[in-house]
Amino acid sequence: MKIISIEAIPFAIPYVKPLRFASGEVHTASHVLVSVRTDDGIVGFAEAPARPFTYGETQESIVAAIETLFAPQITGMSVLDRESVHAVMDRTIGNPTAKSAVDMAIWDVIGKTLGQPVTALLGGFSDGMRVSHMLGFAEPAKMVAEAERMRDSYGITTFKVKVGRRPFGLDVAVCRALREDLGPDTELYVDGNRGWTPSESLRALNAMADLDLTLAEELCPADNVLGRKWLVERCPIPFVADESATNPGEVTRELLSGAANAVSIKTARTGFSHSQRVLFQCDGLGAEVVMGNQIDGQLGTLCTVTFGAAFQSTTRRAGELSNFLDMSDDLLADPLEIVDGRLAARQVPGIGIDIDPEKLAKYRLDVNN
CATH class of the missing domain: 3.20.20.120 (Enolase-like C-terminal domain)
Structure with missing residues (x-):
């Protein structure tokens, strides 16, 4: 149950119509798909939405925080060491959605490992x-x-x-x-x-x-x-x-x-x-x-x-x-x-996230596209 890799994949999907509100508006879901993989082959997923007008995070900053700060320090830890994982991430100020996506992806792994719904x-x-x-x-x-x-x-x-x-x-x-x-x-x-x-x-x-x-x-x-x-x-x-x-x-x-x-x-x-x-x-x-x-x-x-x-x-x-x-x-x-x-709420092991590989390939923005 040790973490062997954490990946942050930026993607963009347009909205049919923008959502407008007092502090901004959103036309495209410029989010980041976060995956956590363990040594027994289980992968957990979560999503980090970039909201610069609320938290100061951009799609690029979320990817950078996960790949350059969190992943190198968390890799090798057990998914059960959630408090230790948060202690590592909390050394970095801010970045709430980046940290949250890592947390939820780890919970997804735990649910899949135990064969239980996270809910x-x-x-x-x-x-x-x-x-x-x-x-x-x-x-x-x-x-x-x-x-x-x-x-x-x-x-x-x-x-x-x-x-x-x-x-x-x-x-x-x-x-x-x-x-x-x-x-x-x-x-x-x-x-x-x-x-x-x-x-x-x-x-x-x-x-x-x-x-x-x-x-x-x-x-x-x-x-x-x-x-x-x-x-x-x-x-x-x-x-x-x-x-x-x-x-x-x-x-x-x-x-x-x-x-x-x-x-x-x-x-x-x-x-x-x-x-x-x-x-x-x-x-x-x-x-x-x-x-x-x-x-x-x-x-x-x-x-x-x-x-x-x-x-x-x-x-x-x-x-x-x-x-x-x-x-x-x-x-x-x-x-x-x-x-x-x-x-x-899905009554399957984990959160119930099954990523469509063709859609991910279509909407991802990184160099692997």
Whole structure:
């Protein structure tokens, strides 16, 4: 069970339509496929999405961190030495998605070695999750049409609405149009990606007070320390820390300082090992959690539902598991399917990732192409 190689393969797959939000927009899934191979021939996989506007990582930096820093130090270690692996990686500051992909690929190896699904090894609470769909910036009619399509085609009835535009009148109009069209049985929550000031955020929430929103995520920057705490004290619904809570220490800071009272868990940035720590912190402090989406492809989405289905706390809310539907293609040989608003965690050894070699050859960007 010793690691003999770690590979980082950059690839690019276009989106059918870009996802636009307050801190940026994404037109192409410029991600990195990470593989960990052991001396008994088992290979584990995971996906690292480059999000320079959120974490400062690029596709090139992820590949460099894994190939020049992590792989030389981790090769030769046992896949069971997860804490030692993290101790090695944590000598390097930052690089959350690179570290997380290595962590999840190692978990994939462990599951395959033991002949057990990773979701069972993590906790085994459920066989899947309800799905929430993220709606990016567009005119109200287009966002309503997308929500209707997701509801009618996949049974999705929970929507995360990207807001944070200035002035905020268009975002309020979008949320109102969605509520009027979808009715009271559809869950709506908003994500500002730090686009508003605290005072703008409160005005927008007051303007939407009759829409029965369930969460407000990162409406304003956490760096606005006093303003953020002022807003959270007045926010009538749970305020979710996302970009401001990218590791267990930041989660503690945001919750104990009063800058948030709920947390978005994203396996793309905390893997499985540190996502457990974040979840247990939230459980202990009584903070709600939601499984977030890093605009993942199917591979990353499968990792999210693998973790989210494993615990009771993470299944209470719908997970953000559907934005792979906006990609023109993917690397999985066995594509994911959302049925009746749910996505299943795969009950096979490991995570359930089977890479299509022809698709990988088509989309990879490195010199081996």
